[in-house]
Amino acid sequence: MNLERIKTLISFFVRVYGKYKKQIIILSALGFLGGLLEGIGIGALIPLFSFISGGDGIGQDIISKIINKTFLVINLDLNIWNLIGLVTALFIFKAFALYYFLKIRTKIVADYENNLRSDLYSKTLRANWSYLLKHKIGYLENVLMTDVGANVKMFESVATIILDSTNLLMYVFVAFSISAFITVIALALGAITLLIFKPLISRTKAYAHKQLSLNKMVTHYINENVAGLKTVKVMGAEKEVIGVASGFFERMRFLRIQRSMIKYFTSVVTQPISIFFIVTVFIISYLRPPFNFAVFIAIIYLIQKIFIYIDRAQTSLHAISEAVPFLRNIVNFQDELNKNQEIGTGQNKFEFNDNLEFKKVNFSYNSDKHTIKNISFKIKKGEMIGIIGPSGAGKTTIVDLLLRLFEPRTGEILIDNKNISDISLEQWRKNIGYVSQDVFFRNDTIANNIKFFDERVGDLDMEEATKISNIYNFIQKLHTGFDTMAGERGNLFSGGERQRVALARVLARRPKILVLDEATSTLDNESEAFIKTSLEKLRGGLTIIIIAHRLSTVLDVDRIIAIDDGRIIEEGSPKDLLNKTNSYFYKAYNIINDNI
Known part of the structure; x- marks a missing residue:
C-alpha cells in the first residue's frame, strides 16, 4: 500500500469516525489502563513464583523492583499472601476496565450504526427525483443492511485494535523489562509474520470488492423478480430465473470460502510459530545459567500473549481490509446524496385564487x-x-x-x-393531490393507507373522502372495515378498488x-x-x-x-x-x- 493510498484511507476513517474522536480517546485510555493493570499483575507473578519455588521474592526486573519499593513505602510485608491479593486486585480492576471499554464500544457502535442508517435513509428520500430515477431496485436496501453492517464491523475492529495495541504495548514493556533480548526477537518475528501475510490481507480486500459488486447485483435481481413474480410464474420462467439466482449464490459461496480460508490460514500458521518460539526460548534459557523458573514462566506467558495479540491484529486487519470497499461505497454514496439533495428555495405560503x-x-x-x-x-x-x-x-x-x-x-x-x-x-x-396508474400500497390497514403518516387526517376526513371516491360502501362491507389489511402492494383488492382508495388518500388531505x-x-x-x-x-x-x-x-x-x-x-x-x-x-x- 503506497503513501497516497494510506492518506486516502486515513481521510476516510477521519471523515466517517471523526465525530467519535472523544469516545475513541476514552477507549484508548481504558485500553491503556487495562493493559497497565494486567502488565503489573503479570510482573507481580515473578516474586510470587519466586516465593513458591523457595526464593526471597525479590526480582531484578523493573516491575518487581517497583512492587518491592511500593510494599516498603506502604509498610506492607512482601509475602506470598499479599502478592496474591495484589495480583487478584489488579486483575479485578483490569476486568472492570475491560467491561467499561466494551460497554462504551458497544454504545458507540450502536449509535454509529443507527445514525448512519438514519442519515442515509433520510437523505435518500430527500434526494432529487432525477437522481432517484437512476437507482436500481434494492440498491438502498443493500447499502443500509450490507454496507452499513460491514462498516460497523470495521468500527468494532478499529476499537479492538485500540484495545489490543494498548495491551500489547504494556506486555512488550513488561517483557522488555524482564528480558530485552527475547522480547526484541519476539517482536521481530511478529513483524516478519505480518509482512509475510500482507499479500493475503490485500487478497482479502480484493475478494471484498468482488463481494460488494455481487451483493448489489443479487439484491437487485431478487427484488426485481419478486416484484414481477406473477409474470415469472405465468410465463413458466421459474427454472431460468432460479438458474440465474443459483449462479449468483454459487459465486457468493465461492467468495465466502476464499475469504474464510485466507483468515483461517493466517491464524493457524501463527499458532505453531509461537509454540516453536516458546520452545526455543526455553532451551536457550535453560542452557544459560542461572535459570530462574519464575522469570521463565512470566516471560513465556508474556511472549505467548504477544503472539496472541499479533494473531488478533492480523484478524482485525483482515476484517478492516474486507470492510474498506464497503466504507468507500458508503462515503461515495454520501457524497452523491449530498450533491443531489432536493432544494426547495421557496418560502412563501400556497395561495390559489385565479x-x-x-x-x-x-x-x-x-x-x-x-x-x-x-x-x-x-x-x-x-x-x-x-x-x-x-x-x-x-x-x-x-x-x-x-x-x-x-x-x-x-x-x-x-x-x-x-x-x-x-x-x-x-x-x-x-x-397538490396526485394519483398515478401504479398505486403505492403499504402492507397495512386501509385506514393507515389512506391516512399515510398525515396526522391532520382524522377518521371523519377519511370517511368523507371514501364516500366521494365511491369506495366507502365497499369498505363497510368488509369484516373489519377500515382495519382490513390491504396486503402486499394492495394485492387483496382489485385494480379499481386500489385506485379508489388511492383517490380517497389524496382527497382526505383536501x-x-x-x-x-x-x-x-x-x-x-x-x-x-x-x-x-x-x-x-x-x-x-x-x-x-x-x-x-x-x-x-x-x-x-x-x-x-x-x-x-x-x-x-x-x-x-x-x-x-x-x-x-x-x-x-x-x-x-x-x-x-x-x-x-
Whole structure:
C-alpha cells in the first residue's frame, strides 16, 4: 500500500469516525489502563513464583523492583499472601476496565450504526427525483443492511485494535523489562509474520470488492423478480430465473470460502510459530545459567500473549481490509446524496385564487433533446382539463414539472402570476393531490393507507373522502372495515378498488389541485365509471388535471390539451374538437371506436 493510498484511507476513517474522536480517546485510555493493570499483575507473578519455588521474592526486573519499593513505602510485608491479593486486585480492576471499554464500544457502535442508517435513509428520500430515477431496485436496501453492517464491523475492529495495541504495548514493556533480548526477537518475528501475510490481507480486500459488486447485483435481481413474480410464474420462467439466482449464490459461496480460508490460514500458521518460539526460548534459557523458573514462566506467558495479540491484529486487519470497499461505497454514496439533495428555495405560503399557468416552458432530461418545447397554457381555478397525446409526447413530464420533481430549463410555471418555485416545497406538495396508474400500497390497514403518516387526517376526513371516491360502501362491507389489511402492494383488492382508495388518500388531505396521471388506463369500464362519478362530485370545487390515453375518461372535461413531440398541437372543449374532423382528438377517438 503506497503513501497516497494510506492518506486516502486515513481521510476516510477521519471523515466517517471523526465525530467519535472523544469516545475513541476514552477507549484508548481504558485500553491503556487495562493493559497497565494486567502488565503489573503479570510482573507481580515473578516474586510470587519466586516465593513458591523457595526464593526471597525479590526480582531484578523493573516491575518487581517497583512492587518491592511500593510494599516498603506502604509498610506492607512482601509475602506470598499479599502478592496474591495484589495480583487478584489488579486483575479485578483490569476486568472492570475491560467491561467499561466494551460497554462504551458497544454504545458507540450502536449509535454509529443507527445514525448512519438514519442519515442515509433520510437523505435518500430527500434526494432529487432525477437522481432517484437512476437507482436500481434494492440498491438502498443493500447499502443500509450490507454496507452499513460491514462498516460497523470495521468500527468494532478499529476499537479492538485500540484495545489490543494498548495491551500489547504494556506486555512488550513488561517483557522488555524482564528480558530485552527475547522480547526484541519476539517482536521481530511478529513483524516478519505480518509482512509475510500482507499479500493475503490485500487478497482479502480484493475478494471484498468482488463481494460488494455481487451483493448489489443479487439484491437487485431478487427484488426485481419478486416484484414481477406473477409474470415469472405465468410465463413458466421459474427454472431460468432460479438458474440465474443459483449462479449468483454459487459465486457468493465461492467468495465466502476464499475469504474464510485466507483468515483461517493466517491464524493457524501463527499458532505453531509461537509454540516453536516458546520452545526455543526455553532451551536457550535453560542452557544459560542461572535459570530462574519464575522469570521463565512470566516471560513465556508474556511472549505467548504477544503472539496472541499479533494473531488478533492480523484478524482485525483482515476484517478492516474486507470492510474498506464497503466504507468507500458508503462515503461515495454520501457524497452523491449530498450533491443531489432536493432544494426547495421557496418560502412563501400556497395561495390559489385565479389561475395556474405554464409560460414558455422548456425541459430536457439531458442537454441533447428537449422533451417539453416552449409549452404555454393556463388553467383556471376550478377547471377540469384533460391532457392527451401519444406515448412519449411529454404528458407525464408536464405532471412531474407541476409536482416540482423537476425544474424547467427555461420558462416558468406560475400560480396567480407568482412563480411556483417561490412557494415552500412542503406547502406546495400538501396542496397538490396526485394519483398515478401504479398505486403505492403499504402492507397495512386501509385506514393507515389512506391516512399515510398525515396526522391532520382524522377518521371523519377519511370517511368523507371514501364516500366521494365511491369506495366507502365497499369498505363497510368488509369484516373489519377500515382495519382490513390491504396486503402486499394492495394485492387483496382489485385494480379499481386500489385506485379508489388511492383517490380517497389524496382527497382526505383536501388538496387545491388534483392530478390523475393515467389513473384509469388499466381499469375496467365499471371501475372507470366509479372514478368519473367521483370526479363529477369534485367538479368546480377542485382544479383537476387528467392525463389520459383512455379518451373516454376526458369526454366530460371542460377543456382538452393535446400534446405531441413536446408541443401543444391543439386545445379546446371535447365537443368542439370532436366536431373538427382534422383534429387529433377526433382522429384518435374514432380510431378507438372503429376498433371496438
